[in-house]
Every structure is written in structure tokens, then in C-alpha cells.
Amino acid sequence: GIFSEVTATFARKKLFGYKSMVSVPMLWTIAFLVTFTIGGMTGVLLAIPGADFLLHNSLFLVAHFHNTIIGGALFGYLAGFAYWFPKVFGFTLNERLGKWSFGMTRRMNQYDNPAWTPYLIAAFIGALFVFAGIILMLVQIYVSVRDRKRNLDLTGDPWNARTLEWATPSPPPFYNFAVVPKADELDAFHEAKKRGLPPPPKTYAPIHMPKNTGVPLILNIWILVLCFALVWHIWWMAAASFIAMIVTLIVRSYDEDVDYYVSSEEVARTEAANLAKLKEVRA
Numbered sequence: 207g208i209f210s211e212v213t214a215t216f217a218r219k220k221l222f223g224y225k226s227m228v229s230v231p232m233l234w235t236i237a238f239l240v241t242f243t244i245g246g247m248t249g250v251l252l253a254i255p256g257a258d259f260l261l262h263n264s265l266f267l268v269a270h271f272h273n274t275i276i277g278g279a280l281f282g283y284l285a286g287f288a289y290w291f292p293k294v295f296g297f298t299l300n301e302r303l304g305k306w307s308f309g310m311t312r313r314m315n316q317y318d319n320p321a322w323t324p325y326l327i328a329a330f331i332g333a334l335f336v337f338a339g340i341i342l343m344l345v346q347i348y349v350s351v352r353d354r355k356r357n358l359d360l361t362g363d364p365w366n367a368r369t370l371e372w373a374t375p376s377p378p379p380f381y382n383f384a385v386v387p388k389a390d391e392l393d394a395f396h397e398a399k400k401r402g403l404p405p406p407p408k409t410y411a412p413i414h415m416p417k418n419t420g421v422p423l424i425l426n427i428w429i430l431v432l433c434f435a436l437v438w439h440i441w442w443m444a445a446a447s448f449i450a451m452i453v454t455l456i457v458r459s460y461d462e463d464v465d466y467y468v469s470s471e472e473v474a475r476t477e478a479a480n481l482a483k484l485k486e487v488r489a
Contacts, residue, residue: 293362373395379477384473
């Protein structure tokens with residue numbers, strides 16, 4: 207599916223009739239598409255038993271693996287990190303440093319054959335680029351945090367995005383949406399922005415919220431202990447951690463103090479403050 211989409215894109219297919227914005231998230235997304243597509247095509251070749259037998263434990267397999275993992279995971283993570291950072295923290299990352307850190311080659315495996323020396327030197331140079339890119343990304347985060355007052359996202363929508371999460375302030379209120387958003391057409395938020403966003407409601411209803419709990423963390427600790435005990439055949443530890451998991455679940459099941467309501471007055475005050483900030487920006 208990804209390869210088909212890339213082919214159509216290079217065939218000059220329009221992106222819903224709009225132009226794409228060359229920003230840091232878009233650069234990482236393009237890197238994901240290209241790198242993951244190459245890794246996917248080499249994976250199709252490795253699905254042939256004869257080719258897999260010949261290429262197993264070779265640099266071809268290493269290159270396939272890293273094109274898939276780096277392109278399919280890391281580049282996607284970095285695109286999402288840059289894209290949703292302003293929604294979580296309320297200010298955008300430094301765009302120039304983000305573009306400087308974009309683009310990382312990946313290492314090659316170690317071989318004792320002297321014939322591989324040029325390739326290993328190239329891999330070392332690539333590793334230096336990887337290191338430089340990571341350092342620049344850390345510098346980008348530091349500079350962005352330092353200059354966050356200049357990069358404040360007061361609109362909640364720094365990318366002029368289409369999806370509903372950008373309809374809330376950045377960072378969003380702890381209750382997320384004050385009212386359930388209505389989506390009765392494709393890209394409802396984008397279309398509403400073109401027509402002019404509707405005025406806020408005159409009254410708000412109380413919002414039902416769950417209380418915070420540490421049970422998931424406690425359960426994960428017991429699962430970690432259980433897996434460790436099973437791997438090393440420590441049966442008493444495995445039994446104890448399994449029983450602890452069951453007890454934790456039972457205790458949680460009988461806990462009735464798990465939710466609360468945000469009053470309509472508090473919701474109205476929060477929304478009024480956010481709306482005042484938005485009007486100040488657009489004035």
C-alpha cells in the first residue's frame with residue numbers, strides 16, 4: 207500500500223488539490239516513505255527462499271533490516287515528534303535546527319575482509335552524520351525550550367491542520383474538548399475554518415473524567431518480574447508475581463472511587479480564557 211501511494215505521488219497525483227508544506231515533519235515523512243519503500247522492496251526479494259538462502263547474514267540483509275526499521279519506525283517517530291510537539295507543550299520547535307538535523311544514514315555491519323574497508327569507512331562517515339544529526343536535534347530541543355516564549359502556539363493550530371486535535375488549545379485543557387466535536391463531512395475542522403469557526407456555546411455541561419491511577423504501572427512491574435522469573439526458571443518468583451498481578455486486578459476491580467466531574471463553571475472559565483487569548487492573537 208505504501209509503495210502504491212509513493213508511485214502515485216511521483217506520478218504527479220494531487221494531494222487533495224492542496225500544496226504540501228515543506229516543514230520538518232514533512233521532511234521526516236518523505237524520508238520515511240522513500241526509505242521504508244526501499245526496505246519493503248528488498249524484503250519482497252528476501253521472501254524468495256533461494257535469494258534468502260544466498261543473502262542471509264550478508265550486508266544486503268543488514269541494509270534491508272535497517273532501511274525498514276529506521277525508515278519505518280525512527281523517521282515516523284521523528285515526524286510525529288516534531289508535528290505534535292506544539293500541541294503537547296504549547297510552543298513549536300526551532301524549524302531551522304530541525305532541518306539541519308534531518309537526514310541520517312545508517313551503519314554497516316563489521317567484516318574482517320580487507321575488501322570491505324572502503325565500505326566500512328563510508329559507514330563510519332555515515333555514523334558521524336548520525337551523531338551530528340542527533341546532537342543537532344538535542345540542540346533544537348534546548349533552543350526551542352529556551353526561546354519558547356517567542357515560539358508560543360497561541361492558536362492551537364500552528365500547521366493549519368485538518369484533524370480535530372488541532373481544534374483545542376496547545377497544550378489542551380485536562381478535559382480535552384469542552385463539547386463533543388461534530389464531524390459531518392470530510393475534514394470537518396478544515397472546512398469549518400474556511401467558513402469561519404462557529405461561536406462557542408453559551409452554556410457548558412459538566413464533564414465526566416476518570417481519576418488518575420498507578421495500577422497500570424504496578425501491573426507492568428509485576429509482569430516484568432514474572433517474565434524475568436520465567437526466563438531464568440525462578441519458579442517461586444514467578445508464582446509470587448503472578449499472584450500479585452491477580453491481587454492487584456481484584457483490588458482495582460473493587461475500587462469505586464475512579465471518576466469525578468468537572469463543573470460547568472470551571473469549563474466555562476477555562477474556555478473563556480482560551481478564547482480571549484485566541485482573539486488577542488487574531489486581532
